[in-house]
Structures are given as C-alpha cells and as structure tokens.
Amino acid sequence: MTTTDLDPDDVSLSTHPIEELVQDYEWFHTLFGIIGNVAFVIGSIFFLFESLKTAGVWLFIIGSSGMLLGSLGQIVVRRTRRRRQERGSG
Numbered sequence: 001m002t003t004t005d006l007d008p009d010d011v012s013l014s015t016h017p018i019e020e021l022v023q024d025y026e027w028f029h030t031l032f033g034i035i036g037n038v039a040f041v042i043g044s045i046f047f048l049f050e051s052l053k054t055a056g057v058w059l060f061i062i063g064s065s066g067m068l069l070g071s072l073g074q075i076v077v078r079r080t081r082r083r084r085q086e087r088g089s090g
Contacts, residue, residue, distance in 0.1 A: 029073030036066030 043059030046052035 026073070026077050029070040029077070031070075032066045032073065033070035036063040036068075036070060039063030039066060 039059045040063040043056040043063060046056030046059060
C-alpha cells in the first residue's frame with residue numbers, strides 16, 4: 001500500500017510527515033548504513049598508520065553515526081508499515 005492508495009479523508013490512516021518522509025526514502029537508510037560500513041573499514045586501515053590515527057578516529061565516529069541513522073530510519077519504516085497493516089486489517 002502506498003500513500004497514493006490511501007483515502008485522503010481517512011484520518012485513521014494518516015501518519016506523521018516525518019514518518020512519511022522516512023518511508024518514502026527507505027533507500028536512503030541503506031545508503032547511510034553502507035557509508036557507515038565503508039567509513040569503518042577505511043578507519044580500521046588508518047589505524048595501522050600512526051600519522052592517520054586521528055583521521056581513523058573521525059572515520060569511526062562518522063561510520064557509527066551513519067549506521068545509527070540508517071538503523072533508526074529502518075525502525076521507523078518497519079513501525080510505520082506494521083501500524084498501517086494493523087489499521088488495514090482491523
């Protein structure tokens with residue numbers, strides 16, 4: 001079910017605008033996760049070289065932030081889908 005399939009007059013199916021944004025751009029969460037993983041790998045390599053350790057720390061921070069944002073976005077998507085399914089079947 002997409003937002004275009006919903007009856008605009010049915011208030012019970014309306015969602016918060018942020019939830020709709022997160023739902024519509026689900027690919028963005030996956031991209032954040034991938035960027036986070038790549039940053040972790042590069043940061044790990046940087047830790048092998050004394051002159052790059054500070055950059056490695058920053059890449060770990062960026063990587064963990066990207067993965068956190070990606071995971072939070074996925075949680076919102078799953079929650080929104082579950083709520084819509086429960087409302088549709090109830």
